[in-house]
Amino acid sequence: MLSMKQVRFDHDRQPLFDNVSFDVAAGERAVLFGQNGSGKTTLFKLLIGELAPQSGSIDVLGTIGVVEQTVFDGEETALDYVMQGDLARYNLHLAVTSGDSARVLEAYDEALAVDAFALELEARQALKRLGLDGHDSSRLRELSGGEQTRVQLARLTMRHVDIVLLDEPTNHLDLDSIEWLTRWVDEFSGTVLAISHDRQFIDDVATVILELNEGTIVRYPGNYTAYKHQKAEERVRDERAHARYMARKSELLDMIAQYKGWHLKAKATASVRSPGAQKGAANLAVKMKARERKLEQLEGTRPERPKDAAHISVRFQADPLEAKTWIAVDDISFGYDDPLFERLSLTVNRGDRISIVGPNGSGKTTLLKLLIGELAPETGDIKRHPKLKIGYFSQTLARLPAEGTLLEALLAESDITETEARTLLAHFLFRRDEVYKPIREASMGEKCRIAFLILYFSDADLLALDEPTNYLDVATREQIEAALEVYRGGLILISHDRTFHRLTDRTIELGETVRVLESGDTKPVDVDATLQTLETLTSEPHIFFDEAGNGIPLAESEQNRRNK
Secondary structure (H helix, E strand, O other), X not given: OEEEEEEEEEEOOEEEEEEEEEEEOOOOEEEEEOXXXXXXXXXXXXXXXXXXXXXXXXXXXXXXXXXXXXXXXXXXXXXXXXXXXXXXXXXXXXXXXXXXXXXXXHHHHHHHHOOHHHHHHHHHHHHHHOXXXXXXXXXXXXXXXXXXXXXXXXXXXXXXXXXXEEEOOOOOOOHHHHHHHHHHXXXXXXEEEEEOXXXXXXXXXXXXXXXXXXXXXXXXXXXXXXXXHHHHXXXXXXXXXXXXXXXXXXXXXXXXXXXXXXXXXXXHHOOOOOHHXXXXXHXXXXXXXXXXXXXXXXXXXXXXXXXXXXXXXXXXXXXXXXXXXXXXXXXXXXXXXXXXXXXXXXEEEOOOEEEEEOOOOOOHXXXXXXXXXXXXXXXXXXXXXXXXXXXXXXXXXXXXXXXXXXXXXXHHOOOOOHHHHHHHHHHOOOOHHXXXXXXHHOOHXXXXXXXXXXXXXXXXXXXXXXXXXXXXXXXXXXXXXXXXXXXXXXXXXXXXXXXXXXXXOEEEXXXXXXXXXXXXXXXXXXXXXXHHHHHHHHHOOOEEEOOOOOEEEHHHHHHHHXXX
16 A cells, blocks of 8 residues: 655755665554654655655555644634535535535535535544534634644545544544544554654554664554564564674684694794695695684674663652642642642642643643642642742643754753763763754654753753653653652653553542542553663763763863863
């Protein structure tokens, strides 16, 4: 259904990828997987014809429907946008509802044949299924990011397509909508290719993973769990192959050196009058040359040493406040046009790890802001321990400065030196001149990493995280997750990444009523991932970076400081 053969695409006159080839068969649910910036969205644009490759071929057999990461800014209503999913029937619908008698008569028979009269009702039902009942007349620009995604999904259900491309479809969706989307993908009779960093979604829908890494694609059958197992087995095989190569190379080098020594010695002692000695020296030379040829052959099939993927290194520090009760909520009420909370009471105690869940619009972010003091209740009281330090990650990244560079943003939030700041930025994958990138030009993923780095300096007893994973790739999510696993402070978490909620042991569920639940069925901790992160953080040499971006080992840097 989808095929790329030896595709090359350049960005800013540099190859983003070269010789990319992959196939997605009819009926497959493929997930295009890779780090941020690897070119996944560019591949989508190539498939739908928005971009053209420098070389190679792209074949698409069938009609494509696309759900993009987009922000609408037009005046179009949600209902009209969804109805246009079936453009032929929509044009007939416009004709028969135009009030122009001649136009109505001309289109009437054809509209009746394709049931264009039912189009509006079908579009309203599609919006209702996606939880957008009552948004028929809402302008697209007025909708939230999650609502815009759901409107696109509703529009897709209005037409027959053979192939669906989904670009981060679960971003901004609440859990009910993600579950609906999962069922829709499973029941869809065509082919699906999705970009996603939502591990649970990938596990639930994927039949194949297409990993895009350093400009090439490798195919892994199965879902995310199967992919992780295959990657682990692949690494073990590669390490063993590299170890065998190194052992054989060492053996051949030793033999070549030995034969060379014997040959030189035999040649020095052989005389013209001793044909036997000359023949022996010649035989040693032949054997030495034979081993050199074997070494050349070995180098020609040299296996690549397994490389560790670039990942952030972070460990949040905390010596939590000893007080038992950190936040006490007593009989509060709060709302905007309509009340969100009425007479709500709860406590956040030392070391609590709490998830806030509920449908979009139920007030998750509002409750978090009330708990940490960003908002004040209309009635009731919220008491926070006077010594409680809270680190807040906003989904809008509102606390990041609008201007300045990434380096300046970090220096403004801490009292460290520029050299130390560059070192920490390097641990968060910002190296050399990247630290001077203006914040306004940074991607959302880069801004998220800076926001987490600023949290590193908050010395917080309690981390309040509002959708911290939306723009992070899976590798970064897993590193953040492992760091939070061993964080000794408290945690309040809002996240559409269902895997992240294994970090918590209490849940505040918002809806028609507010319920506080104890998590008795939490998933087991991924001990291997946690220990691997801890080992990385403690065993990796700490390298400082000077103004030119050159690495200086910590010991040398410390010695230079003492000499001064």
